[in-house]
Amino acid sequence: MSSDPKASIAQMEKIVSLCKRRGFIFQSSEIYGGCGGVWDYGPLGAELKRNLRTAWWNTMTREREDVLGLDASILMNPAIWKASGHVDTFADLMRECSLTNKRVRADHVDPQSGTVLKYSGAQSPTGWRWDRTITALTKSGEHIESFRKRIRALIAQNAGESAGKPEEIELIGEEKIDAVNGSVDFHPETGGMLGEARPFNLMLKTYLGPTATEDDVTYLRPETAQAIFAQFKNVFDSSRVKVPFGIGQIGKAFRNEVTPKNFTFRSREFEQMELEFFIKPDEAVEIISGEVAAWHEGADLSEPQPNWGWELWHRYWVDQRTKFYQGIGLGDVLEYYWQTPADLAHYARACVDILCEFPFGTEELEGIAARGDFDLSAHQTASTKSQEIFDEELKTAAAKLTDEQKEALIQKRLAAEAAKVKGEPMPEAAVRAWFERLFKGSYVPHVIEPSAGLDRMALAVIAKAFSETEKVDEKGKKEVITVLRLHPRVAPIKVGVFPLLKNKPELVAKAREVYALLKKHLNCFYDETASIGRRYARQDEVGTPFGVTIDFETCGEKGPELLDTVTLRHRDSGEQERVKISELLGKLLPLVS
Numbered sequence: 001m002s003s004d005p006k007a008s009i010a011q012m013e014k015i016v017s018l019c020k021r022r023g024f025i026f027q028s029s030e031i032y033g034g035c036g037g038v039w040d041y042g043p044l045g046a047e048l049k050r051n052l053r054t055a056w057w058n059t060m061t062r063e064r065e066d067v068l069g070l071d072a073s074i075l076m077n078p079a080i081w082k083a084s085g086h087v088d089t090f091a092d093l094m095r096e097c098s099l100t101n102k103r104v105r106a107d108h109v110d111p112q113s114g115t116v117l118k119y120s121g122a123q124s125p126t127g128w129r130w131d132r133t134i135t136a137l138t139k140s141g142e143h144i145e146s147f148r149k150r151i152r153a154l155i156a157q158n159a160g161e162s163a164g165k166p167e168e169i170e171l172i173g174e175e176k177i178d179a180v181n182g183s184v185d186f187h188p189e190t191g192g193m194l195g196e197a198r199p200f201n202l203m204l205k206t207y208l209g210p211t212a213t214e215d216d217v218t219y220l221r222p223e224t225a226q227a228i229f230a231q232f233k234n235v236f237d238s239s240r241v242k243v244p245f246g247i248g249q250i251g252k253a254f255r256n257e258v259t260p261k262n263f264t265f266r267s268r269e270f271e272q273m274e275l276e277f278f279i280k281p282d283e284a285v286e287i288i289s290g291e292v293a294a295w296h297e298g299a300d301l302s303e304p305q306p307n308w309g310w311e312l313w314h315r316y317w318v319d320q321r322t323k324f325y326q327g328i329g330l331g332d333v334l335e336y337y338w339q340t341p342a343d344l345a346h347y348a349r350a351c352v353d354i355l356c357e358f359p360f361g362t363e364e365l366e367g368i369a370a371r372g373d374f375d376l377s378a379h380q381t382a383s384t385k386s387q388e389i390f391d392e393e394l395k396t397a398a399a400k401l402t403d404e405q406k407e408a409l410i411q412k413r414l415a416a417e418a419a420k421v422k423g424e425p426m427p428e429a430a431v432r433a434w435f436e437r438l439f440k441g442s443y444v445p446h447v448i449e450p451s452a453g454l455d456r457m458a459l460a461v462i463a464k465a466f467s468e469t470e471k472v473d474e475k476g477k478k479e480v481i482t483v484l485r486l487h488p489r490v491a492p493i494k495v496g497v498f499p500l501l502k503n504k505p506e507l508v509a510k511a512r513e514v515y516a517l518l519k520k521h522l523n524c525f526y527d528e529t530a531s532i533g534r535r536y537a538r539q540d541e542v543g544t545p546f547g548v549t550i551d552f553e554t555c556g557e558k559g560p561e562l563l564d565t566v567t568l569r570h571r572d573s574g575e576q577e578r579v580k581i582s583e584l585l586g587k588l589l590p591l592v593s
């Protein structure tokens, strides 16, 4: 990212423009003026997203023995959102501009300085009156007349036609109130005084059923995770798995974001790729293994171990997710933010945000949280359906403990509860009841949750891959060439297939043959128009990592040894090599998967 804000904006504009021009991402409903915070993926964007989705799904479920997949519905019983806490607490604190009613997130108001002016109201020759106190801040360096003009325009905009022309609006009873320094009480755009901060729920409401009354209200899911918790028991009972194991899901999520921004980064409709990885409570690990392994810098995270508690599992998933990002070309633009105890929700034990460098700043790509048994326990309480599992190994190990050993475990937990800095400590009777169930082999599993956003990931790979180089053509004319250096694994088109000349039927026929051979296995693009250099450049611009050119050598015109060979061009190195058609697929497949 450039440290120059203008350069960062320019870079972002180029990316947005490329995405539209080459069919990666379009504004939703563009012909009707758009739809705020909602985006559509064009032909190349759809392929890119599909590749990212497949990479996540294969890495997180298919290639593992301990993770299963789920594809749950977007609409669910609203009781789920009550139990999860989303109905009551999934909100941003918002403040409203007293001048325009425009809302802003309370934590998005930077301190401002200037002079505060107050008016007792406004009126216009149309007879329109506004009997409301108007308090606003002059922007730094703003002339008083420009300020008045701006306030009139804002009032006119808000009042509609009844107020008449902005320049005819009279601001009544002007008073200079104060000079303020570093105030966060004025709207950053309008300068109007802000009201009290109020929670604004981010869930998108809808109605289920034809009557559309308040009784039919439900929500478009704001995260995919809750469906995994709600189906935990069904998956567990139907799949012959043992804890630790995970359930992964990819799907749409919806949030009525107050300020969708930075292209697709913060959207109102987006896709999540979430894993809920269920683990034994640390006490169960201690009973079975005799100890819970402690994490230390350099700890071996390559293979999960039976004595891992939540901390090592959490570190393991941070490591696994980092490896995933390395595998799609984002390894060198990642940073980590370990939430402090003050940042953490009361039920969370740890949470790390994997951040990525975007042109507009270093921002969250994925969150990995250790959420204890909060979610399953909340659904157990609200639904009154047990979310406990039975662990034979635990029961057998617990049966071998003496009463003193059991009491020592209980005392250790009671001390931990007493030392809690957030949330209420569990009462002693509840702790003892919990251990009683644990010693019999029953518990509600704890969870580690790596939660990634697909749209952010797509934007991250495009932004990382975007590069420009200056080229001078044969006539000495300078030209800026865009190359999207996408990792071959995620690139929407893997191979461009080109006959050297389109007016040579033997070259075209051979190129079509090669295209037919490759396209069964790889997304390819056949192009016979324009010069070969222009065709390479078109594919470079959309990130195609390989080009195959069928030339006269292929048809045997330069000797039998080159018959049925093609030129394989590598986008990033510019290297060109001769490859036998019969060996082409075998060479390309490992490079793109």
Ligand code: GAP
Pocket (backbone or CB within 6 Å): 222, 223, 224, 225, 255, 257, 264, 265, 266, 267, 268, 270, 271, 272, 274, 364, 365, 366, 367, 449, 451, 452, 453, 454, 455, 456
């Ligand atoms: N279940 C946990 C959860 O939903 P989150 O941090 O709110 O946690 C997880 O979301 C990920 O989903 C984020 O790291 C981000 O990649 C993606 N995400 C969240 N809100 C988004 C939005 N408005 N637009 C695009 N992606 C979003």
